[in-house]
Structures are given as C-alpha cells and as structure tokens.
Amino acid sequence: MGLFFNMIFDFIIVGQGIAGSSFAFNLLRKNKSFYIVDKLNTLSSSRVALGVYNPVILKWYTKPWHIQNQLNFFFKFYGEYEQFFKTKIIFDIGVYKYLHTNYDQNNWLTKSLRLSKLLSNNLYSLSKQNLINKKFYGLINSSGRINVSEFLDSFRSFCLEKNLLDQSHFDYEQLKISNKSVKYKNIKASNIIFCEGSSASHNPFFDSLKFTPTKGEILDVKFQNFNFKSIVHSNLLFVPKEDNSYSVGATYDWLDQSNLVTQKAKQKIQFVIKKTINSKFNLINHKCAIRPSTTDRRPFVGTHLNYNNLHILNGLGSRGVLLAPYLSKLLFDKIFYGKSIPEEIDARRF
Numbered sequence: 001m002g003l004f005f006n007m008i009f010d011f012i013i014v015g016q017g018i019a020g021s022s023f024a025f026n027l028l029r030k031n032k033s034f035y036i037v038d039k040l041n042t043l044s045s046s047r048v049a050l051g052v053y054n055p056v057i058l059k060w061y062t063k064p065w066h067i068q069n070q071l072n073f074f075f076k077f078y079g080e081y082e083q084f085f086k087t088k089i090i091f092d093i094g095v096y097k098y099l100h101t102n103y104d105q106n107n108w109l110t111k112s113l114r115l116s117k118l119l120s121n122n123l124y125s126l127s128k129q130n131l132i133n134k135k136f137y138g139l140i141n142s143s144g145r146i147n148v149s150e151f152l153d154s155f156r157s158f159c160l161e162k163n164l165l166d167q168s169h170f171d172y173e174q175l176k177i178s179n180k181s182v183k184y185k186n187i188k189a190s191n192i193i194f195c196e197g198s199s200a201s202h203n204p205f206f207d208s209l210k211f212t213p214t215k216g217e218i219l220d221v222k223f224q225n226f227n228f229k230s231i232v233h234s235n236l237l238f239v240p241k242e243d244n245s246y247s248v249g250a251t252y253d254w255l256d257q258s259n260l261v262t263q264k265a266k267q268k269i270q271f272v273i274k275k276t277i278n279s280k281f282n283l284i285n286h287k288c289a290i291r292p293s294t295t296d297r298r299p300f301v302g303t304h305l306n307y308n309n310l311h312i313l314n315g316l317g318s319r320g321v322l323l324a325p326y327l328s329k330l331l332f333d334k335i336f337y338g339k340s341i342p343e344e345i346d347a348r349r350f
C-alpha cells in the first residue's frame, strides 16, 4: 500500500466477485484507476456459480428486465475481456430445455411465437448416448456459459501483479469520507463502490437495503459414459466444463443461511442426475453459496443518499453473469456522464 502514498485512485472497490470485477474491468477499459479490497472466499456466490446465461425466465416465459440491452453489452464486454486477457470466457453452447409433457411442448411452441428470437420455434431430438429422454427439447438462443473462475482468477492475477489488490477483510470503521474523496488505510480515492454480494448485510452505509439471501448447492461430477457439449436443462442444469466434468444444479433454499452443504440437496441433485443420464458418475465436489437476492428481485445500483462518492452494485440474485456487465456500464455512465439510473434498480428506492 505504501507504493500509492500520493496517488488518488478513481475508485476503491470492495469485493472482487462478478460485480466488482465487471465494474473494475469497465474502469480499466475507460482508463480510470482503481484499487480493490477483497478477502478471497472460495464459497462466494461467484466462485460457486454455474455461470449459465439465459435470456428467458423459463418459469413464466418472460423476458428479464432490459434483456436486449443486457445481451448487447454482455457479448461486447466479455469479448473485450477475452481480447484483453487473451483467454476464453464465453462458451456460446446453448441450453436445451427438456419439455416433459404435451402441455410443456405446446406451451413452448406457443410462447416461441412471441419470443421468436430467444426460443426455437421447433423441438429437437438429442441422439446422445445415455441421455434418458432423447426427444422434446426446446433450444434457448443466445444462451451458454461463462467460465466464471477463469474470469475471476485472470482478473485477480492482473490486480496482484499490479499491486492493486488488498486481500484482507474490509474494515468499515477505517473508512474516512470527505466531500471530494475517501480514504481507507493509506489508499485515497475519489469514490468507493461496495460489491460485497450477500455479505453486504454487514455494510453500515447501505443497511436499509432489503436482501432475501438464497442458498444454492451444486455437484461437480464426472460421467463414465456421457458426453454432450451443450447445457441440458431437465429440472436442474447440466453444465459441461472444459475438463469433461459437469456441474449440476442449482438448488434454492430461502431458510437455511449456513455455508454448509446439506445431505438433502445432494440427494435431490443425485436423484435428478439418475433420472436424466444413464451412466455411472464420480462425485468430484459438492459446493454451496448464498446468492445476493433481493425482496423485489431487482438489483441495487447507485449512489448513497448522503454521500455522493459512495456507490453500490449488488443484488444480482441468480443472474449475475448477464446483469453485472450491463449494470456496471449504467453506473459508470451515471458517475462520469451524469446519466440517470433506471428507478426500478436504483438503490435509493429503499
């Protein structure tokens, strides 16, 4: 930290999950400076996430908020990230949704007339060995997977190499705020942004925000005789990864807030696996994390009511990989170009 004694950064960023990393990469692209404080947590939501992006809310066949803008910015953002770090992040591999009943199949075909750019208007058969149900899949367009670990790790290494990362816990009591700047330990900046995910409940500056933390669990497995390069959605998501393993999940639990994996979730996921794929599998990992969901299912983006240099980017719920790049852009445009944040996501609504 001594290195930056006389420097004033544009931003201190608290949290290097998908939210903090997306905001930081936006700053980097626009030649703004930042310093990150993040205590590595291998059980953060971003580090456990399946990384799936899907532009349709399948439960109701509706479009998420601002989805076309999200998608447009999404590909530009991760594309630029791939170029900058010379790595592969986006796997545009598609999600095939299994449509079990006649009703499900007809419903998909009817809804695809209205959502024609996003849902296939025909059904597919997947002739994959050991996939138990081979017929009646709908394909979601512009869907796939982000390699979130690679995204976070490559960005973290970059920050460590440039001495832009303090890997300790952020101590709110050490933050000094004045009209024009903020100071944390020896680091001075014009602004600070909080991107702590579900740990934001400890943040004294944004304590009126209403979160509904939602626990999720996944299993990483390796099948002996199953290999499919796209994502299968059959009750749960079967997400293929580069090392031929699959992540399967995720569960939703609104009551249990512990960071411990449960036997109940494990059994549920194993049950779905056995109903979907007829192959033995080895269990590699069982993980859980808490999603930063909100009571009105909208993110929290914006600036503190009393301090115009304190900002927040949080509440990404179960849609972090699609939301974070677009929300980072909206917040950047507000802070540097004076544009307004849409009311429905503005953190000031609480």
Ligand SMILES: Cc1cc2nc3c(=O)[nH]c(=O)nc-3n(C[C@H](O)[C@H](O)[C@H](O)COP(=O)(O)OP(=O)(O)OC[C@H]3O[C@@H](n4cnc5c(N)ncnc54)[C@H](O)[C@@H]3O)c2cc1C
Pocket (backbone or CB within 6 Å): 014, 015, 016, 017, 018, 019, 020, 037, 038, 039, 040, 041, 044, 045, 046, 047, 048, 049, 050, 051, 052, 053, 168, 169, 170, 171, 195, 196, 197, 198, 199, 200, 215, 216, 217, 218, 249, 250, 251, 288, 289, 290, 291, 292, 313, 314, 315, 316, 317, 318, 319, 320, 321, 322
């Ligand atoms: C099982 C599961 C599956 C999921 N699957 C998907 C999916 O397929 N697609 C999708 O889009 N989303 C998915 N999500 C949701 C996604 O993970 C979240 O939307 C997203 O990761 C939230 O990112 P974040 O950066 O806001 O928070 P986090 O990932 O929680 O990151 C916050 C960071 O801040 C750090 N931090 C917090 N407080 C402090 C402090 N005081 N000092 C220092 N550091 C601090 C933490 O250590 C962490 O690194 C899933 C979530 C779960 C749990």
